[in-house]
Amino acid sequence: MAEEKYDAVIVGGGFGGIYHLIHLRKLGLNCKLIEAGSDFGGTWYWNRYPGARVDSDIPIYEFSLPELWKGWTWTERFPGWKELQAYFAYVGDKLDLRKHCRFDSTVKSAHWDDDLHIWHVTSDGKEGLYKASGRHLIVCTGFASKPYIPELKGLGTFQGPCVHTGRWPKEGIETTGKKVGIIGTGASGVQVIQEIGPHAQHLTIFQRTPNLALAMGQYSVNEQVQAHFRPVYEQIYQKLPTTFGGLQFDFIHRPAMGDTAEQREAVFQELWSLGGFQFWLGNYEDIIIDKACNDEVYAFWRKKVCERVKDPKKRELLAPLVPPHPFGCKRPCLEQYFYEIFNQDNVDLVDINASPILEITPKGVRTTKEEYEFDVLVLATGFDTYVGGFTQMDLRGLNGQTIRDHWEDGVTTYLGMTTDNFPNLYFVYGPQGPTAFCNGPTCVELQGSWIVSTIDYLRQNGITKFNPTVQAARAYKKHNNELSDATLLSKAKSWYMGANIPGKKLEAYNYTGGVARYKLEIAEEIERGYPGFERG
Numbered sequence: 194m195a196e197e198k199y200d201a202v203i204v205g206g207g208f209g210g211i212y213h214l215i216h217l218r219k220l221g222l223n224c225k226l227i228e229a230g231s232d233f234g235g236t237w238y239w240n241r242y243p244g245a246r247v248d249s250d251i252p253i254y255e256f257s258l259p260e261l262w263k264g265w266t267w268t269e270r271f272p273g274w275k276e277l278q279a280y281f282a283y284v285g286d287k288l289d290l291r292k293h294c295r296f297d298s299t300v301k302s303a304h305w306d307d308d309l310h311i312w313h314v315t316s317d318g319k320e321g322l323y324k325a326s327g328r329h330l331i332v333c334t335g336f337a338s339k340p341y342i343p344e345l346k347g348l349g350t351f352q353g354p355c356v357h358t359g360r361w362p363k364e365g366i367e368t369t370g371k372k373v374g375i376i377g378t379g380a381s382g383v384q385v386i387q388e389i390g391p392h393a394q395h396l397t398i399f400q401r402t403p404n405l406a407l408a409m410g411q412y413s414v415n416e417q418v419q420a421h422f423r424p425v426y427e428q429i430y431q432k433l434p435t436t437f438g439g440l441q442f443d444f445i446h447r448p449a450m451g452d453t454a455e456q457r458e459a460v461f462q463e464l465w466s467l468g469g470f471q472f473w474l475g476n477y478e479d480i481i482i483d484k485a486c487n488d489e490v491y492a493f494w495r496k497k498v499c500e501r502v503k504d505p506k507k508r509e510l511l512a513p514l515v516p517p518h519p520f521g522c523k524r525p526c527l528e529q530y531f532y533e534i535f536n537q538d539n540v541d542l543v544d545i546n547a548s549p550i551l552e553i554t555p556k557g558v559r560t561t562k563e564e565y566e567f568d569v570l571v572l573a574t575g576f577d578t579y580v581g582g583f584t585q586m587d588l589r590g591l592n593g594q595t596i597r598d599h600w601e602d603g604v605t606t607y608l609g610m611t612t613d614n615f616p617n618l619y620f621v622y623g624p625q626g627p628t629a630f631c632n633g634p635t636c637v638e639l640q641g642s643w644i645v646s647t648i649d650y651l652r653q654n655g656i657t658k659f660n661p662t663v664q665a666a667r668a669y670k671k672h673n674n675e676l677s678d679a680t681l682l683s684k685a686k687s688w689y690m691g692a693n694i695p696g697k698k699l700e701a702y703n704y705t706g707g708v709a710r711y712k713l714e715i716a717e718e719i720e721r722g723y724p725g726f727e728r729g
């Protein structure tokens with residue numbers, strides 16, 4: 194088939210892909226967006242498991258474009274996946290974006306052509322093979338697009354539905370009145386557990402590490418309330434990239450131990466009462482640096498959780514006396530009635546450290562202690578974060594080098610948006626960006642605006658090949674590692690450090706200096722005339 198020619202090809206139709214489609218088109222570029230799902234939404238297209246819900250509160254989990262937020266009304270402080278899908282459909286309609294997209298088509302390969310200075314992209318799907326080329330390739334597959342399914346013996350033998358949370362079928366799965374087993378207690382596990390728990394006949398949860406989940410503080414919102422706050426939306430959006438987490442609030446800029454114990458207790462109590470991530474990314478600024486501060490935060494969190502769980506054994510498994518890892522160094526999530534679920538007689542919590550899973554059987558799960566029988570088995574086992582979205586494609590840069598080979602000994606990026614040996618390739622919300630420590634749309638808009646400005650610069654200067662130097666990428670990685678090494682992050686086995694995938698290189702996959710600092714660093718690259726790049 195003939196290859197369609199574009200200025201830019203964009204992979205992925207979530208916040209990142211849509212941002213680039215909107216803004217590169219405003220620059221006059223002819224773009225094609227290719228998306229594996231049937232519509233926009235990205236993570237919210239795929240994560241449609243019961244209870245899937247964002248944990249950034251309104252109005253920060255949306256585009257900051259006035260033509261979009263002025264016409265949109267949410268119904269909850271933390272919207273659920275159905276409402277998020279409706280929001281993406283609204284964006285697509287309002288800006289008439291779908292005509293630039295190929296949906297139901299998965300990008301299989303993207304190869305750099307060093308003679309023509311373009312990318313050749315091939316995708317496949319509902320309408321067959323598709324080929325497009327573009328001078329610029331923007332990968333917006335998000336940090337969690339490749340589900341991780343552990344290699345459990347006998348997995349394929351289970352006779353009932355067995356589903357990963359990130360691939361929940363559109364038609365849903367009946368869990369009411371069923372015996373359900375759930376493996377994993379990350380953010381996805383916590384949400385699906387609290388949703389399925391109340392109506393399952395029996396729910397068995399296999400936990401390896403407790404989630405240090407925070408109270409969401411959910412409430413309904415109406416148009417009247419939002420109309421009242423819209424006049425300050427611009428102010429809020431301007432503030433987001435000046436904070437650590439791209440949020441409406443920031444860390445308390447003083448060390449915890451400079452306050453008295455009574456003052457700290459009062460601070461913790463106030464943050465707790467606000468709900469959401471205030472207790473984490475709005476806490477003392479040394480929360481993930483100073484162990485003494487971190488221990489106190491954990492002790493406060495534990496006290497709150499223990500008040501809600503009646504059974505002492507379950508309580509100790511969910512909120513152990515000894516912290517399983519430093520608080521906030523493995524992603525906490527937001528919960529609504531997760532801990533109350535464990536007070537139901539029909540809910541069991543299995544500690545798979547004490548009795549590991551031996552195999553999946555046709556009837557259920559066999560541990561070293563017993564076999565559990567289920568109608569439905571849910572794998573809430575996470576994702577090959579940061580890099581899975583890249584390595585699942587045949588992505589080849591200079592000399593045909595694959596991204597898999599390029600990153601085999603660890604990830605190198607420059608500024609968390611480009612990587613050496615892959616000219617004219619850009620990405621957002623991926624490795625070595627603020628990604629997991631940042632509100633999604635804030636990260637996408639900050640990185641996206643840098644990429645769009647850079648592409649504009651390249652066009653204005655007739656530069657057709659733009660590639661970060663190996664030295665610049667190495668120096669950036671060193672800097673990122675130093676930022677991470679100054680924290681307690683490496684003390685937790687988490688996907689932040691690649692510890693969730695057996696054999697994955699353990700290193701800092703996230704930029705740890707905070708969004709405000711990152712913003713200054715990437716702006717400096719532009720101000721200094723892109724010293725980290727070679728031009729072709």
Ligand code: N01
Binds near residue numbers: 379380399400527688
């Ligand atoms: O994945 P996870 P997730 N045997 O990797 C367990 C975002 N997100 O999908 O902790 C048994 O956090 C694993 O155990 P352990 C959010 O950023 C956001 O839940 O490694 N268990 C863990 O409990 C989030 O952080 C939202 O010991 C195994 C679980 O599976 C990120 O996505 C909602 C196992 C995986 O947890 C990922 O969250 C959902 C094995 N072999 C997701 N392998 C919201 O915005 C893994 N586990 C609300």
